Amino acid sequence: MPAAITFLLSFQLAGMVLVTALSLAIPEPVIGLVLLFAWVRLKLPTPPALDALCTGLLSHLSLLFVPAAVGLMTYADLLWAHWLPVGLALLVSTPLSIAVGAWVFSRVAQGMNRPPTGDEVKNG
Amino acid sequence: MDRAQLWVYLAEQPLMWLTVTLLAYMGGHALFERSGHRAWVNPVAISGLVLAAILVVSDTPYSEYFEGAQFVHFLLGPATVALAWPLHKNWSSVSRLMVPLFCALVAGSLVSVGSAVGIAYLLGAPADVWLSLAPKSVTSPIAMGVAEKIGGLPALTAGLVVSTGIIGAIMVTPLLDAMGVRDWRARGMAVGVAAHGIGTARAFQVNPVAGVFAATAMVLNALVTALVASVLAGTGT
Known part of the structure; x- marks a missing residue:
């Protein structure tokens, strides 16, 4: 596991070095992601525990957003003053974006003769 | 004591x-x-x-x-890097669908930014608030970077990103059931574009195929948004 953690952090660090050296406006984890993806696509060696580490980190991804959620309290006054525009923007734009995304994906996939797999809809 | x-x-x-x-x-x-x-x-x-x-x-x-x-x-940083792993493992099914994925990504992302900014602006929110709303569908580290570049409040954006994720995760199943979208790939990708990591976490709970497509859509949305924002920042706007 230490090898896998070191491996993963090294990619983020490499991302940070690139972002700083080239003064890129892209956040360093994204560069790290691209570098790691290129690394594994090129079939370069990876630590055996990398699969367990990535799966573990991503299986509770929503936990990592909790501190930012709590951070909204620092903007309580601002949000209270503008609750209607902010609330409506979030409540309308999010489902609209989901609906448009799903619709476009299905349409284009059908147009390419790659019809959707009609799995039964699971409850949830 | x-x-x-x-x-x-x-x-x-x-x-x-x-x-x-x-x-x-x-x-x-x-x-x-x-x-x-x-x-x-x-x-x-x-x-x-x-x-x-x-x-x-x-x-x-x-x-x-x-x-x-x-x-x-x-840990959001390492977790973002770790997204390369599911993308790699599912590359064979994802790469075949790059065209629909990319079209849906652009459409979903434009609708997300346009409708959120439009509604907040028309209802009279101040500029720093509607600018903070613009990147709300992208995962936090990227959204905060974009907010900073365009003159929003990064910490406020982080909270709005989380709110968007929660709303998307709650609404995606009833919404797409009502629309009759049964394709798990379409369902996953839609929630990944609109509701980033929290939507992706939800997609993995419902169906593994939906989860993989949600993760892919979130990654691509992050990359495209970061690139577009950096080009805009580079041109000084």
């Missing part, structure tokens, strides 16, 4: 707020499990509200709380 002194001591230690954050999340997750995985019993929303209430009642400033919570927040 009396009780007040003990509190003062503990409140200064990062360990306490880190542990309380994990406890709150586990409590939220236990409720979610007990509800039979109902989307509206969202662990992030529950733990965020509980923690905010604790901070208000104990008169603790957010900066003091963050001394402990930063260790959880830090």
